Amino acid sequence: MIAGDRLGSSRRVAGLAGVVLTGFCSALAAGLLILLLGYVVVQGWSAINPSFITQLPHPVGVSGGGVANGIVGTVIVVGLATLISVPIGVLTGLYLAVYGRGIAAELVRFLAEVLSGVPSIAIGLFAYTILVKPFAHFSALSAAFAFAVLMLPLMIRTSEEAVRGVPTSIREGALALGLPDYGGVMHVVLPAARPLIVTGLLLSIARVTGETAPLLFTAFGSQFWEVNPTNPMAVLALQIFTYAISPYDDWHRQAWGGALLLILAVLVLNIGARIALAGRTKKF
Amino acid sequence: MSIELDSPRSVATASGRLSQRALTTRQAIADRLFRISLVAATLVFVAIIGGLFVELVQGSWDSIVAFGPAFLWSSEWNPVTNHFGALPFIFGTVVSSAIAIAVAGVVGISAAVFLAEFAPRAVARPISFLIELLAAVPSVVFGLWGLFVLAPILGHVADPFLQRYFGFLPIFSGTIYGIGLLTAGLLLALMIVPTVAAIARDLILAVPNELREASISLGATRWETATRVVLPSARAGILGACVLALGRALGETIAVTMVIGNRPAISASLFAPAYTLSSVIANEFTEATSSLYLSALLELGLILFIISVAVNGIARLMMWSMLRAQGRRP
Numbered sequence: 001m002i003a004g005d006r007l008g009s010s011r012r013v014a015g016l017a018g019v020v021l022t023g024f025c026s027a028l029a030a031g032l033l034i035l036l037l038g039y040v041v042v043q044g045w046s047a048i049n050p051s052f053i054t055q056l057p058h059p060v061g062v063s064g065g066g067v068a069n070g071i072v073g074t075v076i077v078v079g080l081a082t083l084i085s086v087p088i089g090v091l092t093g094l095y096l097a098v099y100g101r102g103i104a105a106e107l108v109r110f111l112a113e114v115l116s117g118v119p120s121i122a123i124g125l126f127a128y129t130i131l132v133k134p135f136a137h138f139s140a141l142s143a144a145f146a147f148a149v150l151m152l153p154l155m156i157r158t159s160e161e162a163v164r165g166v167p168t169s170i171r172e173g174a175l176a177l178g179l180p181d182y183g184g185v186m187h188v189v190l191p192a193a194r195p196l197i198v199t200g201l202l203l204s205i206a207r208v209t210g211e212t213a214p215l216l217f218t219a220f221g222s223q224f225w226e227v228n229p230t231n232p233m234a235v236l237a238l239q240i241f242t243y244a245i246s247p248y249d250d251w252h253r254q255a256w257g258g259a260l261l262l263i264l265a266v267l268v269l270n271i272g273a274r275i276a277l278a279g280r281t282k283k284f
Numbered sequence: 285m286s287i288e289l290d291s292p293r294s295v296a297t298a299s300g301r302l303s304q305r306a307l308t309t310r311q312a313i314a315d316r317l318f319r320i321s322l323v324a325a326t327l328v329f330v331a332i333i334g335g336l337f338v339e340l341v342q343g344s345w346d347s348i349v350a351f352g353p354a355f356l357w358s359s360e361w362n363p364v365t366n367h368f369g370a371l372p373f374i375f376g377t378v379v380s381s382a383i384a385i386a387v388a389g390v391v392g393i394s395a396a397v398f399l400a401e402f403a404p405r406a407v408a409r410p411i412s413f414l415i416e417l418l419a420a421v422p423s424v425v426f427g428l429w430g431l432f433v434l435a436p437i438l439g440h441v442a443d444p445f446l447q448r449y450f451g452f453l454p455i456f457s458g459t460i461y462g463i464g465l466l467t468a469g470l471l472l473a474l475m476i477v478p479t480v481a482a483i484a485r486d487l488i489l490a491v492p493n494e495l496r497e498a499s500i501s502l503g504a505t506r507w508e509t510a511t512r513v514v515l516p517s518a519r520a521g522i523l524g525a526c527v528l529a530l531g532r533a534l535g536e537t538i539a540v541t542m543v544i545g546n547r548p549a550i551s552a553s554l555f556a557p558a559y560t561l562s563s564v565i566a567n568e569f570t571e572a573t574s575s576l577y578l579s580a581l582l583e584l585g586l587i588l589f590i591i592s593v594a595v596n597g598i599a600r601l602m603m604w605s606m607l608r609a610q611g612r613r614p
Contacts, residue, residue: 011508022402023403026481029391033414033421036426040425087325091324092322095323095325114333116596117596118336118535118592119562121562121566122535125339125569126340130335182311211423212423213423213566216566240428241538241542252432
């Protein structure tokens with residue numbers, strides 16, 4: 001075909017149809033999210049009231065009650081998981097960024113990628129076999145361990161990328177001033193890499209906040225106030241699951257209320273991560 | 285003061301060690317502790333992954349010994365007689381994930397092409413943002429929505445429609461429950477669309493502009509450029525993205541458990557209830573009465589683990605090979 005020649009109408013129609021179809025697919029995916037969010041908001045809103053977030057669950061048949069213990073349990077389990085995974089994740093990421101050449105480092109990277117694809121339920125089984133079975137006791141701690149393992153891949157990768165992203169000139173500047181590895185990393189590289197590390201941390205927290213599968217046989221759930229991490233504990237995501245598959249309308253309403261709370265928490269964490277990321281661009 | 289004080293060392297480069305320079309003793313100790321803690325953390329991480337595999341093998345050992353490889357193709361699952369086989373669960377996992385990746389692949393890649401090649405920025409940005417948020421929605425919320433919104437819609441509207449017009453196909457025959465393989469597959473598709481769309485979009489954007497310019501200058505339309513030049517050159521990576529998404533679908537637990545019907549049966553009909561590897565673990569693990577039962581469930585977990593490692597390894601290899609091929613291009 002000669003340039004400037006008029007396009008055959010069938011080719012033009014095919015192009016137009018293609019754009020319309022692909023556009024429709026984009027709209028479908030985005031539209032379904034709006035539908036899903038809208039439905040959760042509408043259903044959840046009617047379930048949320050002050051007692052929903054301040055009271056314990058009521059027994060079947062007694063209307064009202066709340067998920068307060070699940071909210072507290074989520075904070076405890078996710079908080080403990082963060083405490084466990086931050087040192088391991090950030091330091092491993094640092095190791096890969098600072099000393100990460102050769103086969104050993106490549107293997108660690110590969111393992112992190114593999115772990116990111118391991119189903120959460122398999123990690124829950126692992127937590128069960130090492131922290132529940134030996135003690136013959138479900139515990140929030142075992143759930144926190146499972147969550148910590150789930151958080152690791154993302155934290156390792158973002159920490160490594162964050163440190164690698166710090167311009168070489170800044171690192172060399174620290175060295176030129178006579179700072180050792182330790183000093184250079186702690187006082188110069190880490191502060192510069194912090195926004196991206198925080199982003200990774202917030203995203204991994206968001207990831208496990210909505211996670212349910214490993215909780216089934218680690219935290220197990222509870223009807224009571226429980227703040228001792230060696231005991232079974234209620235967690236919001238698990239309560240939603242239990243309520244949703246129950247046959248009671250009252251509990252279904254509670255499930256929608258819980259889902260709204262959970263989705264809000266996860267969205268806030270995700271948007272927080274984006275804000276932390278935006279902070280990075282101002283630095284350099 | 286250390287002896288190294290006088291020896292001139294090379295200033296570190298970004299790729300090498302940070303410092304080879306003179307250090308005071310205190311600094312040297314801090315430095316060594318720092319290095320040790322980095323290596324220790326890395327070893328802990330490696331030990332966790334090793335432990336994960338070892339514990340799963342150890343936990344399922346009784347079952348491996350009792351049933352051997354026949355565990356994989358036996359379809360009996362009977363806690364009363366202590367006979368266990370994984371086939372119905374492998375079937376449910378594979379079929380629901382296949383439906384998911386077929387739907388999510390088409391929708392996700394189309395969306396990626398649109399967002400990367402055709403949509404103006406003002407449209408692409410908000411849609412990309414929404415699709416990325418879709419990836420953040422917790423599994424249990426998808427399950428809740430699937431159970432109370434998607435399943436009734438399919439059960440009352442879509443499934444009867446399919447049965448009326450395509451009922452001669454075995455996959456659309458049989459009783460309609462609303463929950464079942466098709467519902468689980470479609471819900472999974474919705475959950476993995478963001479993975480396909482986001483990665484495919486980034487890969488398409490990474491295709492060098494020279495290719496597009498060359499194609500346009502030869503007289504191709506933008507649609508022809510997108511489908512015959514851009515997509516083929518990103519093919520390996522996009523396939524990798526699909527395999528990665530497939531891995532997510534295979535291991536997904538809670539949402540599937542809520543909509544698949546949880547019946548360990550193999551049926552030709554997509555409307556029939558089924559069971560997956562992950563959902564049987566979720567449902568029965570805390571109720572397993574015998575140690576062999578528990579061990580069989582752990583073996584299902586081990587199978588799931590091995591499948592996910594294999595699938596992810598393949599996906600990473602595909603995307604890595606594409607990026608490497610692009611890196612070589614002048």
